[in-house]
Amino acid sequence: PPSAPRSAISNVNETSVFLEWIPPADTGGRKDVSYYIACKKCNSHSGLCEACGSHVRYLPQQTGLKNTSVMMVDLLAHTNYTFEIEAVNGVSDQNPGARQFVSVNVTTNQAAPSPVSSVKKGKITKNSISLSWQEPDRPNGIILEYEIKYFEKDEETSYTIIKSKLTTITADGLKPGSAYIFQIRARTAAGYGGFSRRFEFETSPVSVAASSDQSQIPIIVVSVTVGVILLAVVIGFLLSGSCCDHGCGWASSLRAVAYPNLTWRCGYSKAKQDPEEEKMHFHNGHIKLPGVRTYIDPHTYEDPNQAVHEFAKEIEASCITIERVIGAGEFGEVCSGRLKLQGKREFPVAIKTLKVGYTEKQRRDFLGEASIMGQFDHPNIIHLEGVVTKSKPVMIVTEYMENGSLDTFLKKNDGQFTVIQLVGMLRGIASGMKYLSDMGYVHRDLAARNILINSNLVCKVSDFGLSRVLEDDPEAAYTTRGGKIPIRWTAPEAIAFRKFTSASDVWSYGIVMWEVMSYGERPYWEMTNQDVIKAVEEGYRLPSPMDCPAALYQLMLDCWQKDRNSRPKFDEIVSMLDKLIRNPSSLKTLVNASSRVSNLLVEHSPVGSGAYRSVGEWLEAIKMGRYTEIFMENGYSSMDAVAQVTLEDLRRLGVTLVGHQKKIMNSLQEMKVQLVNGMVPL
Ligand code: AMP
Helix, strand or coil, X not given: CCCCCEEEEEEEECCEXXXXXXXXXXXXXXXXXXXXXXXXXXXXXXXXXXXXXXXXXXXXCCCCECCCEEEEECCCCCCEEEEEEEEECCCHHHCCCCCCEEEEEEXXXXXXXXXXXXXXXXXXXCXXXXXXXXXXXXXXXXXXXXXXXXXXXXXXXXXXXXXXXXXXXEECCCCCCCEEEEEEEEEECCEECCCCCCEEEECCCHHHHHCCCCCCCCHHHHHHHHHHHHHHHHHHHHHHHHHHHCCCCHHHHHHHHHCHHHHHHCCECCCCCCHHHHHHHHHHHHCCCCCCCCCCCHHHCCCHHHHHXXXXXXXXXXXXXXXXXXXXXXXXXXXXXXXXXXXXXXXXXXXXXXXXXXXXXXXXXXXXXHHHHXXXXXXXXXXXXXXXXXXXXXXXXXXXXXXXXXXXXXXXXXXXXXXXHHHHHHHHHHHHHHHHHHHCCCCCCCCHHHEEECCCCCEEECCCCCCHHHHHCCCCEECCCCCEECHHHCCHHHHHHCCCCHHHXXXXXXXXXXXXXXXXXXXXXXXXXXXHHHHHHCCCCCCCCCCCEHHHHHHHHHHCCCCHXXXXXXXXXXXXXXXXXXXXXXXXXXXXXXXXXXXXXXXXXXXXXXXXXXXXXXXXXXCCHHHHHHHHHCCCCCHHHHCCCCHHHHHHCCCCCHHHHHHHHHHHHHHHHHHHCCCCCC
């Protein structure tokens, strides 16, 4: 028999292992040498090994290999394996001696979960389909949630995504008698696995539920049911009368609190026929028709009220229960509450109100946001439920986002998320922006404060408006050419000559990336708007946030290319982020402390000694006086020396609290910015 193969090397990629070796020195004088791979899975504590089992696949095969390489796939994540590569020939069977092999030990890496392979349908009605499924064969970690994507067959461009921590869901609001395609994927700390294959299920036809040939049902049941319905209708009419006696709006909302069980009769006021049909028309008219998904500027309507009713559904105020005030918008309070529509379960909503005493223009501008929002249908765009215009107060009702606006949420949870979670947020925002740019809508005010985040950490783009958007935004400043612009978030060409495009939205997206990765830090800190414009014009850019993966900072810099045609498009950003999420090891390379310094907004100039007379004075000024002694003892006794401090130095000095590291590094950066822009003589 041949001697053992030699110099085996391995290459591990997540849960795949590639092995390569050189043929044996001694072939046994024969030409029929082939190779066999034995696979053993070993316990890292006991050292005991067992055979790998049949789930491992060998490419091209396990035995009779003619080439000197093989690939094993579908191994378990985070597992020690030993592979024995044995050379055999026609007489190996006859050999009573020990097998001749070379062995290789490897440990597999983290990997995304394998696809969900079996999905079963549960209860099916004319409007809903319930599903259940099995955990993936190889979860490769703890499954955090599932993402269920579904769409009407042949309508793939318009899909819905539901997230679920359980292995069951019910998709409702579906069309009767229609086929829907479902795909499911699991998410672990390593990111999303691949989607399952497509599963097709059909809702029951409308005639089944409404069928009149149910003559077998005992008459008595029918009459009791009819009686109950009649009674309910009478109560409904009585209540409806009392609602109008008291004036609709807040009073009726409060009534909804008092009689929560009676809100069952609520629906869209236009929905005289089957409410599902209504919904279908609505979608067909504006969004769901493939190929006609373009944004229509409500300004093109002579009558703005017509635009609102074209794009937004009218909701009866009595369907809304106001619970509490959660924020203040330009036009009035923003509240949380609940919406109960006919045939649907009550669900939480946000309600924007138009304060009393509004002018006609304010009403138009307020409802303008609904006219825009109502045209969008995407999981990363805030979803409009409808408007209340027929009673006062006028309201815009949207889905409720439990965690509020993204900037405040991140500031409140500084340092609490994994990089993958942050990238997941960014991916959502990019996906929403891709949808908007595909629709031909330019946002103009993309910033973390205008992103909302829900309890599943799904980010959605919000704050749509016409001219009013920028007028509302406290960050927007008047430019010399007129018009208000949120300078820190806006591309230079949009500031200089109001060239707002999806490419200028990409610039703003880069700033949002920076805000997210620095947990809500204010871009350019306390620099004045004028200084920001000047610095950006001169080619300076924001430095990398702390502990930021290099790939993400590079993407930010790409978004901030001066030439707008060189910036990435939103679909490219989405694919890039997807790639990073699928391959989390690519996020491990951080922008290191020293390159953070060289990437500063400013040149490499020492801080100087003007602004603060001593290190102690500086540290006191930023409330970090407790570190003065440590700085002095370690040779950072002058401001010039302090200018060279890197994040690693800070850690070495024992400044371990992230908040303190940030304060010190940001103050240093700020001083350098001011120096270069000549604003503060240091
Ligand atoms: P806006 O006028 O849209 O900027 O809203 C003002 C504030 O109300 C926001 O900053 C959020 O804190 C809150 N808010 C607005 N819409 C929602 C929503 N759909 N869900 C939860 N909070 C919201």
